[in-house]
Each structure stands twice: as C-alpha cells, then as structure tokens.
Amino acid sequence: MAKIIVITSGKGGVGKTTTSASLAMGLAQKGKRTVVIDFDVGLRNLDLIMGCERRVVYDFVNVINNEANLSQALIRDKRCDLLYVLPASQTRDKDALTKEGVARVLEELSANYDFIICDSPAGIEHGATMAMYFADDAVVVTNPEVSSVRDSDRMLGILSSKSRRAEMNEEPIREFLLLTRYDPSRVQSGEMLSVDDVQEILALKLLGIIPESKAVLTASNSGTPVILDRESDAGQAYSDMVARYLGDEVPHRFLHTEKKGFLSRLFGG
Amino acid sequence: MGLLDYFRATQPIANAGSATVAKERLQILVAHDRAARGCPSYLPQLQTEILAVIRKYIDIDMNAVTVSYEQSDAHEVLELNIILPDGPTSSR
Numbered sequence A: 001m002a003k004i005i006v007i008t009s010g011k012g013g014v015g016k017t018t019t020s021a022s023l024a025m026g027l028a029q030k031g032k033r034t035v036v037i038d039f040d041v042g043l044r045n046l047d048l049i050m051g052c053e054r055r056v057v058y059d060f061v062n063v064i065n066n067e068a069n070l071s072q073a074l075i076r077d078k079r080c081d082l083l084y085v086l087p088a089s090q091t092r093d094k095d096a097l098t099k100e101g102v103a104r105v106l107e108e109l110s111a112n113y114d115f116i117i118c119d120s121p122a123g124i125e126h127g128a129t130m131a132m133y134f135a136d137d138a139v140v141v142t143n144p145e146v147s148s149v150r151d152s153d154r155m156l157g158i159l160s161s162k163s164r165r166a167e168m169n170e171e172p173i174r175e176f177l178l179l180t181r182y183d184p185s186r187v188q189s190g191e192m193l194s195v196d197d198v199q200e201i202l203a204l205k206l207l208g209i210i211p212e213s214k215a216v217l218t219a220s221n222s223g224t225p226v227i228l229d230r231e232s233d234a235g236q237a238y239s240d241m242v243a244r245y246l247g248d249e250v251p252h253r254f255l256h257t258e259k260k261g262f263l264s265r266l267f268g269g
Numbered sequence B: 001m002g003l004l005d006y007f008r009a010t011q012p013i014a015n016a017g018s019a020t021v022a023k024e025r026l027q028i029l030v031a032h033d034r035a036a037r038g039c040p041s042y043l044p045q046l047q048t049e050i051l052a053v054i055r056k057y058i059d060i061d062m063n064a065v066t067v068s069y070e071q072s073d074a075h076e077v078l079e080l081n082i083i084l085p086d087g088p089t090s091s092r
C-alpha cells in the first residue's frame, strides 16, 4: 500500500510544484518506488520542472477516461529508475477529475508504489480538493507572507473536514509545514515573518525551511528538480526535508544569514 | 553592522518592523476565519425552513429568525432567535 502525500497551499505560486518534484526525486533516490502526479489540469507544468515534457503521450485525464492505461501514461524518469511522472492534461479543465476516477487511479498505483505525491493546483476549488481528498499526509507549502499563511490555515481547515479520512472518521491526515522562499536577511531586519511567527499561527510539524534561492530558477530552466543540485542551498534544504520526512533527525539550516567576510561586513553586502 | 549600514540606519526605515504588523494582522484574520469555519454548512437552509414553519402560524418578517452557532471545547451551542411582531399576534 502506497502512502499518498498531497503538496498543497491554497495560495498560488508558493512552490508546490518545485517541492513535489524535489520530494519525489528525493524519495526515489532513497530507494522508494515513487510516482508524482500533476493535478493541475489545464495548467500542467510538473513535466517541465521534471524535464520530461517531450515524452508526454497520454495524461492523467486520459487514464481517468479509460482512453489509455496507466502503463501508457506513466513516464519513467531518466535519472532515477524508481521515479515515475503522471502528467496532467493541457487541454481539459479541472472538472475532468472525478472522485471515482481519481480513486481508481490511486488504487491501481497504490499496489506498485511506496509513495504517491499529488501536486495540487492553487485554490480551494475542485482541482485542489481532488488532490487532497485521498491523502494520508499533507505538506502545506507556505511563504512567510500574510496571504500565504492565511490560505494555508484555510487549507488546514479543508484537510480536516473535507478529506476522505475526515468523512470516514478515520485518523486525520498528518499535516506538515514547509516554509519556502525564506529570506533570513529580511527576517533579521524585521521585514519578513520568521519561522517562529508562522509556527505560532499554524502550529504544525515543521518539515523544512527552503531559502529563497537562485538555484530554483536555474534548475527549472533545465528541467532538473533542484534537489539534484547538491551544491545549492535550496537543494540541500530539500534533501534535509526528505530525510526528515523519512524520520531522520536533521537540524534546520539556512535560518540565519551567512557570516560575511570583513569587507562585505564593512560595506554591507 | 556594516559601516554603510550604520549611516543607512540613521534614516528611519519604514520596512523594518513591518513583520510585526503582518503577524498581528494575521492573528486577527486567522481567528476570524477559524470561528466562521466551525459553522455547520446546513445553517442557512435550517434558517429558511424554520422561517417557513413559523410563518404558517405567525406573520413574521424575513429577518425575524436568526440562527447562530458557537463552539467551545466542551460543547456546541445552536442559538435560535425569533423576534415576534409587536401587539397581539395575528394568527392566520
């Protein structure tokens, strides 16, 4: 039985797809059979971040509509044998995802994988609800900013009332916070909410802090999940996150501004 | 602090401390959202139906029935408030 993880946020553009790609790659590299599904029907871009856009033949909606079977639609990652991508359709709208259809696909995948990562679209409407409905675990991606934190809180309300686990009175979804686009220097100068500020409001288990990083754009330019850029701060922060998710105790990094050299201290960097 | 920062810091910085404002606003927003979230979704429907039943017997205003819901740790309170018209009730 696979564990189903939804990457969700409410607010758009906070880093869900970036996170889905890196978490999926990280788990696969740790030997876990992993599939990552793009639930952003109509605005698909997980395949771009994963670098497999030219290999898309069939998509998630084709499988739901029985126009293709799973083995035709799944794309095996070229860098890691254990990782597969199920792309979204570019032309359909989100209503193409039916609860029954999604349930059937997840069930079929469940037999052959350890982890199923669901990359949620933004918002709290149908597409986002479908992505979170069957989840066992949720990673709530949040930026240190008023509207993002507020939307995360609303999403937490939805996870605890509208999910399958909630409706069946089962044990609730495990919820984790991932703070992304964190800029320690702006936190230090009092311009940005700190981890503690956000935690005081959301009170979730902190899975990681991903710094604002140029490496994220560079990685997306080349279709490489940023976790593979081991030199970069964001890549390392994502590696830490994966280890933490799998139960390792890893101290949080990138919380403070780096110590500067004498000259840059003197002139401000 | 760098030498240049020292000179910069002598001017008031509007940005500094704005995170504190953000946090305060968030605390209020989130408390509000959470209070509204607890409400059962059947409330509006319940309100219309109760109104319809009462109107069979008493001639009351559309706004005369209010239903509110409150939740605390130990219990939930569903409060129903009906404002009867002044004077002798005109039974239908």
Ligand SMILES: Nc1ncnc2c1ncn2[C@@H]1O[C@H](COP(=O)(O)OP(=O)(O)OP(=O)(O)O)[C@@H](O)[C@H]1O
Pocket: A009, A011, A012, A013, A014, A015, A016, A017, A018, A019, A040, A120, A121, A122, A180, A181, A182, A210, A211, A212, A213, A214, A216, A217, A220, A234
């Ligand atoms: N840690 C980071 N540092 C810098 N830029 C980032 C970081 N994380 C994400 N971004 C950038 O933010 C933008 C949005 O990221 P992403 O597509 O992952 O968000 P999303 O939540 O999936 O968006 P949507 O809601 O539209 O699906 C991208 O341009 C990405 O490069």
Ligand SMILES: [Mg+2]
Pocket: A016, A017, A018, A040, A119, A120, A121
């Ligand atoms: Mg996305």
